[in-house]
Structures are given as C-alpha cells and as structure tokens.
Amino acid sequence: MISMKAPFIDISGAMKTLYGRVLDTLMPPHSLITGQVLSRAGLEADVELWQNLKFIDDPCCQACGFPFEFDHGDKALCIKCTAYRPEFNQARSAITYDDTSRKLVLDFKYGGRTDGLGFFAAQMVRAGQEMLETADILIPVPLHRARLRQRRFNQAALLARAISKITDIPYDTEILMRKKNTPNQGTLSYKARRRNVSGAFKIRDQNKTCLKNKRVVIIDDVYTTGSTLSACAKPLNKAGAAQTDALTFMRVVRPLEIPLELIAHSIRKE
Ligand SMILES: [Zn+2]
Structure with a gap:
C-alpha cells in the first residue's frame, strides 16, 4: 500500500517556503540594529547584528x-x-547588555517588536544548552497583573514560549505569580534591588506540589544584578524543585562594581 504521508509532508514544506517568500516580499525583514531592509535570508544576513553584539561564552x-x-x-x-x-x-x-544591544531589548520590551524573538531564543538555547538538557519546565519571570495590563504582554513569557518551541521543554506562566507590583528597578542600587523584590513572588496555592523534584529554568530578558531571579528562585526551591537555574537573553556586565555590602558580608564570613 502506498503511504499518503510523504507527499503531504512535501506539499506542506513547499507551502511553508512559498508562504515565507510571500511574507518576506510583503514584510521584508529589517535589521534589529539599523532598521534597514535585509535580504530574504533575514537576520542571518544582518551583518551589523553579528558584528556588534558581544556573545557570552565560557x-x-x-x-x-x-x-x-x-x-x-x-x-x-x-x-x-x-x-x-x-x-x-x-x-x-x-x-x-551594552549601548548597541540595549536597542534590541528596548524595542522588544517597550516597542513590542517581536521579529527578533527567534534569534533571541536561539541564542538563549546556545548559552543555556547544559541546563536545558536536563530541564523539566521553563518558568518566565512573571509581571504583576497591573503591569501586564499596561504592557499587554510579558516579554519573559514570549521568550519562554520561543525556547519551548525549539527545545520541546514545556513552559508555564501560571505556577509563579508576582504578588508585589515593585517599582522599576532601573536606577536602584544592588541593595535596593534586593529589598525591592524580596518576597515579591509566590507559587499559586493550587500549584504548591507540582514542582516537587522538577528541574526548573527561570526565563527573563535581562540579568542586571540577579536580585529578581534570586527572588523568583526562592519560592520555587521552597516548593521542592530539584534544581532551579536561570537563563536570560542579555546580561549587564560591570566588572568594577562590587557592592560594598557584599565585601562586608564576605569579611564577616571569614
Ligand atoms: Zn558569580
């Protein structure tokens, strides 16, 4: 008996290619950095992008x-x-995160520009390869209800969904909630950031047991001081997660800014 499956797969592949070409003609891809129209190869052809971003590695x-x-x-x-x-x-x-890459995240977070999502997710999968290999679930850093209403989407949830598409690891936007609508962390010191987000997150009552022995990866757009990710990890660990890791698209790197209170803490420990 002749299988009907193969021709259907071919047709769907051809349709996808055709659809992609039509879409590229109607809405050609634009550079995430300069905004200029790119060739049909999309972000792969965005030379400015590849040349100007600083990719983090071991x-x-x-x-x-x-x-x-x-x-x-x-x-x-x-x-x-x-x-x-x-x-x-x-x-x-x-x-x-620097003067060049900042545009990507600002356009995404505040401008709602989502055409870079596939690229962002692919780079996050590269950076988090090891932790993703054993992960059971992806949990995006939640926004407070009021902030979500205002912005209309959670950028961390979009990243988690895009990573889930590549890796097949499920993501969940309901388990963790933000109970405190914390002010923007932008200009706060390390100490103030920690205070600001301390106790801001909790596991929803109906999800108290679903993380037991699960390996969780928290997803966010930018790692600034790690305070938000730590505040998220605390209730996840308390709920019995076997391991809690964190993966972000960008990271602020400030080699000389070592908070004084940490040095004091270190001296106290010795
Ligand atoms: Zn460190």
Missing part, C-alpha cells in the same frame, strides 16, 4: 555566569557569588 562564574577573561577552572566563582551565593543554582546569558 569561561564564566559557575553560579551567576559573569564572564571571565581567563579560565579559572570549572568551579570558579566571581567575587559577588563568593560573598553571597544566589538562590538559583546557575544563571547563564546569551549577550552582553
């Missing part, structure tokens, strides 16, 4: 993913994590 701090200039060994920690271990096990990020 070696880095085993805990927070802070990039090191030299390899200090597999278990090396940065000075911040030596003084104060974050609540999450490991964090990894794909790209350094």
Whole structure:
C-alpha cells in the first residue's frame, strides 16, 4: 500500500517556503540594529547584528555566569557569588547588555517588536544548552497583573514560549505569580534591588506540589544584578524543585562594581 504521508509532508514544506517568500516580499525583514531592509535570508544576513553584539561564552562564574577573561577552572566563582551565593543554582546569558544591544531589548520590551524573538531564543538555547538538557519546565519571570495590563504582554513569557518551541521543554506562566507590583528597578542600587523584590513572588496555592523534584529554568530578558531571579528562585526551591537555574537573553556586565555590602558580608564570613 502506498503511504499518503510523504507527499503531504512535501506539499506542506513547499507551502511553508512559498508562504515565507510571500511574507518576506510583503514584510521584508529589517535589521534589529539599523532598521534597514535585509535580504530574504533575514537576520542571518544582518551583518551589523553579528558584528556588534558581544556573545557570552565560557569561561564564566559557575553560579551567576559573569564572564571571565581567563579560565579559572570549572568551579570558579566571581567575587559577588563568593560573598553571597544566589538562590538559583546557575544563571547563564546569551549577550552582553551594552549601548548597541540595549536597542534590541528596548524595542522588544517597550516597542513590542517581536521579529527578533527567534534569534533571541536561539541564542538563549546556545548559552543555556547544559541546563536545558536536563530541564523539566521553563518558568518566565512573571509581571504583576497591573503591569501586564499596561504592557499587554510579558516579554519573559514570549521568550519562554520561543525556547519551548525549539527545545520541546514545556513552559508555564501560571505556577509563579508576582504578588508585589515593585517599582522599576532601573536606577536602584544592588541593595535596593534586593529589598525591592524580596518576597515579591509566590507559587499559586493550587500549584504548591507540582514542582516537587522538577528541574526548573527561570526565563527573563535581562540579568542586571540577579536580585529578581534570586527572588523568583526562592519560592520555587521552597516548593521542592530539584534544581532551579536561570537563563536570560542579555546580561549587564560591570566588572568594577562590587557592592560594598557584599565585601562586608564576605569579611564577616571569614
Ligand atoms: Zn558569580
């Protein structure tokens, strides 16, 4: 008996290609950095993008993913994590947040530009390859209801959905909720950020037991000080997660800014 499956797969593939070409003609891809029209190859042809972004790779701090200039060994920690271990096990990020890359995240978060999502997710999968290999579930950092109404979408949830599409790891936007509508963290110090988000997240009552022994990866757009990710990891760990990691698209890298309170904490520990 002749299988009817193969021709259907071919037709659907051809239709997808045709659809893609029509879409590219009607809405040609634009550079995420310069905004100029690109060739049909889309972001793959965005030379400015590939040349100007700083991709983060090993070696880095085993805990927070802070990039090191030299390899200090597999278990090396940065000075911040030596003084104060974050609540999450490991964090990894794909790209350094700087004057060039900032545009990508601002256009996405506040301008609703989502055509870079596939690229963002692919880079996050590259950076978080190890933690994603064993992950059971992706949980995006939730927005408070009021903030979600205002912005109309949660950028972390869009990233989690795009990563889920690539990896087949399920994502859930309901388990974790933001109970405090914390002010924007933008200009706050490290200490103020930690205070600001402390106790801001909780597991919804009906989901109290579903994380038991699960390996969770928290998803967000930017790692600034790690305070938000730590505040998210705390209730997830308390709910019995076997491991809680964090993965972000970008990371702020400030080599010289070591918060004084952490140095004091480190000295107290010795
Ligand atoms: Zn670190």
